[in-house]
Amino acid sequence: MTMRLNDDEQAMLDGRDGPAVQRAMDLLVRYGTALGAQRMVDTNNVCGTVGATMPFLRDYATRKDGGLDAVFSEFNLDSPDVLAIPKVKAYSSHLQQGLDPEHAERQNVGSEIVKIYRAGAAYTAKLGIQPLNTCAPYQVGNVPVKGEHCAWMESSAVIYINSVLGARTNAEGRESAGAAMLTGKIPYWGLHLDENRGGTHRIELEIDVVSVADWGLLGYYVGEAVQDRIPVIDGLHSVPNLPKLKHFGAAAASSGGVEMYHIVGQTPEAPTYEAAMRGRRPVETIRYGAAERRLAYERVNTTAKDAQVDFVMLGCPHYSIEQIWEVCQLLDQQRLSANTELWIFTAKATKQLADQAGYTKIIEDAGGVLMTDTCSSVGRVMPKGTRVAAVDSAKQAHYLPAIMNVQAWFGTTAECIAAAVTGRWNGGYA
Ligand code: F3S
Numbered sequence: 001m002t003m004r005l006n007d008d009e010q011a012m013l014d015g016r017d018g019p020a021v022q023r024a025m026d027l028l029v030r031y032g033t034a035l036g037a038q039r040m041v042d043t044n045n046v047c048g049t050v051g052a053t054m055p056f057l058r059d060y061a062t063r064k065d066g067g068l069d070a071v072f073s074e075f076n077l078d079s080p081d082v083l084a085i086p087k088v089k090a091y092s093s094h095l096q097q098g099l100d101p102e103h104a105e106r107q108n109v110g111s112e113i114v115k116i117y118r119a120g121a122a123y124t125a126k127l128g129i130q131p132l133n134t135c136a137p138y139q140v141g142n143v144p145v146k147g148e149h150c151a152w153m154e155s156s157a158v159i160y161i162n163s164v165l166g167a168r169t170n171a172e173g174r175e176s177a178g179a180a181m182l183t184g185k186i187p188y189w190g191l192h193l194d195e196n197r198g199g200t201h202r203i204e205l206e207i208d209v210v211s212v213a214d215w216g217l218l219g220y221y222v223g224e225a226v227q228d229r230i231p232v233i234d235g236l237h238s239v240p241n242l243p244k245l246k247h248f249g250a251a252a253a254s255s256g257g258v259e260m261y262h263i264v265g266q267t268p269e270a271p272t273y274e275a276a277m278r279g280r281r282p283v284e285t286i287r288y289g290a291a292e293r294r295l296a297y298e299r300v301n302t303t304a305k306d307a308q309v310d311f312v313m314l315g316c317p318h319y320s321i322e323q324i325w326e327v328c329q330l331l332d333q334q335r336l337s338a339n340t341e342l343w344i345f346t347a348k349a350t351k352q353l354a355d356q357a358g359y360t361k362i363i364e365d366a367g368g369v370l371m372t373d374t375c376s377s378v379g380r381v382m383p384k385g386t387r388v389a390a391v392d393s394a395k396q397a398h399y400l401p402a403i404m405n406v407q408a409w410f411g412t413t414a415e416c417i418a419a420a421v422t423g424r425w426n427g428g429y430a
Contacts, residue, residue, distance in 0.1 A: 201285070313382075
């Protein structure tokens with residue numbers, strides 16, 4: 001069945017707004033039809049990526065017939081022809097990039113690639129896309145409200161805005177997000193619809209989930225258990241803050257494909273267990289106690305063996321200003337080990353705050369560095385010769401060994417800072 005389009009959508013499909021918008025609408029119609037969507041929904045909040053600094057695109061952007069319209073045409077609109085890309089129709093933000101231009105040398109990124117970054121920044125501005133350059137746009141001003149229809153990429157951000165903010169998005173791809181930017185439309189299916197937002201699995205907590213690392217482990221366990229379904233966390237006796245929910249969601253989205261969860265009494269669509277389930281019975285009830293936590297800890301730490309740590313990577317998802325402040329407290333005027341590097345990733349806007357608050361200087365005085373726009377997994381950037389990393393993110397522990405062929409220890413932020421100072425892993429908190 002083909003989708004029903006309104007007059008405006010049909011006019012875009014007929015070419016009223018030019019070939020790029022026509023191609024974008026055509027892509028959305030094909031995408032929506034394949035998924036069984038009956039219509040489009042308006043969106044005025046799109047988070048996607050249009051640049052060419054990601055490692056997989058760098059070669060393309062440096063080709064003679066490259067250029068950023070060509071990249072947008074091929075990788076955002078699936079068009080073999082190079083189209084002139086107009087300004088975006090929807091309020092749009094750029095997600096993470098493939099490098100930090102201010103620390104390119106330290107990231108072992110050459111000047112040619114930095115040139116691509118700068119060209120991409122100018123291109124993004126020309127199209128009217130906000131250069132937030134972060135995987136956590138909700139920390140730097142893009143905070144969708146409950147019920148707002150969005151079109152976001154980036155699994156950790158998707159799960160956050162669906163679950164914690166009550167906004168509505170599916171996990172979009174580079175193509176659908178690019179097309180949504182140009183049209184202000186996205187197929188109305190999946191998590192845009194009330195009936196698909198109810199819980200499927202009940203997770204009964206038998207232990208307290210306290211620290212950010214605890215929440216990461218819970219997310220990792222739950223994601224593996226429910227895959228791409230919707231868990232409902234029940235039995236929580238405390239109020240998790242933004243970093244905890246951020247790490248929980250990022251972990252659940254990486255070990256499984258979770259795009260939404262509920263926490264009874266906490267998240268906006270779960271005032272009660274029954275409301276979270278939307279009247280349905282759970283397909284399974286899963287208990288989470290000390291043994292499950294231990295199992296999650298062992299799984300997250302499967303690659304780690306050597307106690308000597310070369311690299312501590314923090315900021316996955318990108319750190320909030322609160323987390324940077326916490327790191328400064330933990331550093332407490334200590335110097336890093338001569339054998340260990342500490343890189344902390346955040347959004348540019350957050351780094352400006354950190355600069356003003358003196359946090360950047362505290363980190364640099366200790367021997368670390370605050371970086372923006374990217375991270376080790378996405379940009380494939382690490383200190384040369386890294387063999388063993390330490391992270392406080394279950395998501396990063398999941399991806400980094402596979403992408404960069406290193407060992408990765410997972411633990412609390414305090415354990416990571418201790419590793420950066422001593423050069424050795426002394427974790428084992430779980
Ligand atoms: Fe962000 Fe990189 Fe983690 S983009 S969510 S810091 S893998």
